[in-house]
Amino acid sequence: xxxxxxxxxxxxxxxxxxxxxxxxxxxxxxxxxxxxxxxxxxxxxxxxxxxxxxxxxxxxxxxxxxxxxxxxxxxxxxxxxxxxxxxxxxxxxxxxxxxxxxxxxxxxxxxxxxxxxxxxxxxxxxxxxxxxxxxxxxxxxxxxxxxxxxxxxxxxxxxxxxxxxxxxxxxxxxxxxxxxxxxxxxxxxxxxxxxxxxxxxxxxxxxxxxxxxxxxxxxxxxxxxxxxxxxxxxxxxxxxxxxxxxxxxxxxxxxxxxxxxxxxxxxxxxxxxxxxxxxxxxxxxxxxxxxxxxxxxxxxxxxxxxxxxxxxxxxxxxxxxxxxxxxxxxxxxxxxxxxxxxxxxxxxxxxxxxxxxxxxxxxxxxxxxxxxxxxxxxxxxxxxxxxxxxxxxxxxxxxxxxxxxxxxxxxxxxxxxxxxxxxxxxxxxxxxxxxxxxxxxxxxxxxxxxxxxxxxxxxxxxxxxxxxxxxxxxxxxxxxxxxxxxxxxxxxxxxxxxxxxxxxxxxxxxxxxxxxxxxxxxxxxxxxxxxxxxxxxxxxxxxxxxxxxx
Amino acid sequence: xxxxxxxxxxxxxxxxxxxxxxxxxxxxxxxxxxxxxxxxxxxxxxxxxxxxxxxxxxxxxxxx
Numbered sequence: 001x002x003x004x005x006x007x008x009x010x011x012x013x014x015x016x017x018x019x020x021x022x023x024x025x026x027x028x029x030x031x032x033x034x035x036x037x038x039x040x041x042x043x044x045x046x047x048x049x050x051x052x053x054x055x056x057x058x059x060x061x062x063x064x065x066x067x068x069x070x071x072x073x074x075x076x077x078x079x080x081x082x083x084x085x086x087x088x089x090x091x092x093x094x095x096x097x098x099x100x101x102x103x104x105x106x107x108x109x110x111x112x113x114x115x116x117x118x119x120x121x122x123x124x125x126x127x128x129x130x131x132x133x134x135x136x137x138x139x140x141x142x143x144x145x146x147x148x149x150x151x152x153x154x155x156x157x158x159x160x161x162x163x164x165x166x167x168x169x170x171x172x173x174x175x176x177x178x179x180x181x182x183x184x185x186x187x188x189x190x191x192x193x194x195x196x197x198x199x200x201x202x203x204x205x206x207x208x209x210x211x212x213x214x215x216x217x218x219x220x221x222x223x224x225x226x227x228x229x230x231x232x233x234x235x236x237x238x239x240x241x242x243x244x245x246x247x248x249x250x251x252x253x254x255x256x257x258x259x260x261x262x263x264x265x266x267x268x269x270x271x272x273x274x275x276x277x278x279x280x281x282x283x284x285x286x287x288x289x290x291x292x293x294x295x296x297x298x299x300x301x302x303x304x305x306x307x308x309x310x311x312x313x314x315x316x317x318x319x320x321x322x323x324x325x326x327x328x329x330x331x332x333x334x335x336x337x338x339x340x341x342x343x344x345x346x347x348x349x350x351x352x353x354x355x356x357x358x359x360x361x362x363x364x365x366x367x368x369x370x371x372x373x374x375x376x377x378x379x380x381x382x383x384x385x386x387x388x389x390x391x392x393x394x395x396x397x398x399x400x401x402x403x404x405x406x407x408x409x410x411x412x413x414x415x416x417x418x419x420x421x422x423x424x425x426x427x428x429x430x431x432x433x434x435x436x437x438x439x440x441x442x443x444x445x446x447x448x449x450x451x452x453x454x455x456x457x458x459x460x461x462x463x464x465x466x467x468x469x470x471x472x473x474x475x476x477x478x479x480x481x482x483x484x485x486x487x488x489x490x491x492x493x494x495x496x497x498x499x500x501x502x503x504x505x506x507x508x509x510x511x512x513x514x515x516x517x518x519x520x521x522x523x524x525x526x527x528x529x530x531x532x533x534x535x536x537x538x539x540x541x542x543x544x545x546x547x548x549x550x
Numbered sequence: 551x552x553x554x555x556x557x558x559x560x561x562x563x564x565x566x567x568x569x570x571x572x573x574x575x576x577x578x579x580x581x582x583x584x585x586x587x588x589x590x591x592x593x594x595x596x597x598x599x600x601x602x603x604x605x606x607x608x609x610x611x612x613x614x
Contacts, residue, residue: 330587331571
């Protein structure tokens with residue numbers, strides 16, 4: 001695939017706009033709160049789109065199309081069963097405590113509710129995770145651009161990192177959030193035509209259904225046994241593992257997304273951020289997953305489109321999206337599509353970097369290295385950490401080029417970190433008897449249980465370094481079950497230890513726990529500005545979608 | 551800053567570029583489609599961009 005001059009013009013225009021937005025917003029930064037938290041002043045439609053854009057990185061965009069080609073419409077469960085119910089729960093039940101507690105980050109909430117050791121554990125593991133995930137995403141992008149366009153790996157990695165650094169350094173979180181919205185719009189505009197063209201060519205949804213095995217076009221019907229569906233998962237593992245533990249763990253406790261909602265200008269706006277975000281999120285599968293399924297169909301239709309293969313043989317699912325672009329996009333729109341891909345990478349990376357600098361500055365530096373300094377000192381630290389975060393991500397990207405397998409492993413381990421954390425938050429927010437010692441014991445042992453399960457079971461030849469007690473039918477099933485085990489361990493241990501340790505007095509937990517917090521009722525607001533009616537509308541739409549593709 | 555202004559301008563400009571491609575170079579086609587993809591998507595982006603600018607303009611006027 002080769003880009004024409006017009007494509008480079010569009011790419012350059014996009015770079016000019018993101019840098020311009022950063023430049024315009026630089027004047028709004030005068031305190032560490034402005035830089036790291038947006039001064040809690042961003043309008044709700046912007047936080048809502050940023051909330052879903054921060055998660056829509058290049059790895060996710062390429063990965064969703066790849067999974068579409070590999071697993072079919074079941075991939076949509078990541079959205080319709082996983083993300084959306086979790087986002088609703090977060091907005092309705094959890095946001096009042098996050099926003100109301102005045103905590104500046106997720107680890108800081110843990111400190112207010114529990115104690116220092118729980119915060120330290122979460123802050124450090126989160127900081128390490130963000131660096132590696134942004135490095136892995138950078139590596140994936142560099143590799144893809146090299147493969148597809150023949151661009152130099154070094155140039156594309158360093159240039160895109162430099163642009164992200166420039167606009168986050170200038171305007172802080174506000175700049176990252178504003179750009180995420182532009183990036184989100186561009187991703188939609190850049191990939192929606194591809195979905196339309198590819199699905200049309202494949203004969204529409206009905207044509208795709210008639211050309212594929214039925215278990216690729218039904219999301220629910222073949223979930224009775226793992227041997228019947230392409231994901232190799234049974235219904236309990238899917239609903240409990242993905243639908244409950246993994247999704248709620250990610251969307252409700254990952255500071256990367258929670259930070260976007262916390263930047264909203266009021267409690268009501270913070271609660272509506274994930275709720276409004278669910279509406280575009282619900283329709284994303286049509287843009288990001290459908291092209292993957294269509295690619296598979298097109299490769300069977302003798303149109304001259306062959307499914308991309310790896311050098312070692314076997315289908316290369318990760319290239320489904322880009323090979324389709326080469327087939328359907330003429331010079332011009334191709335530039336928009338490639339720019340959309342770059343935009344997804346940048347929004348993912350900026351999301352990681354802005355979450356990293358906040359957690360490092362407030363939860364590590366201000367808490368353990370140098371407390372009590374004047375605010376402008378922390379603003380400087382925030383800026384320096386932004387540079388350091390980008391440099392560390394670049395280092396992680398180069399590490400990934402050297403030790404590919406270690407990165408695979410790290411991604412698996414990171415998958416285990418959020419699962420027990422959700423149990424800690426659930427207990428912390430809704431059961432005031434939970435004690436600090438209980439939470440810490442549950443969190444550490446839950447994480448240990450996840451790693452232990454990973455090292456004593458195998459799936460598709462991975463895991464099982466200590467022993468092989470059980471072989472899962474697929475890696476998906478293994479992931480989901482590890483999450484279920486980690487969550488349950490954390491829950492049981494936290495409850496058990498809490499029962500035998502001294503509870504905190506109620507007075508200290510006002511604003512932090514259900515029952516001791518005044519949840520605001522916006523009875524005077526219009527119905528679509530209130531959380532409950534909004535949720536009902538979303539649930540109805542969700543049920544219709546699930547039923548339609550059952 | 552009203553974010554609708556820069557995003558409106560961005561999509562207006564990209565829309566115009568694609569529209570120009572669609573009108574002046576209609577023979578630019580991809581392998582698997584015969585449609586004038588640039589023309590249609592350019593028109594959509596232009597409309598979207600102008601709509602954002604309109605919203606921003608109305609908000610600015612009522613704010614004064």
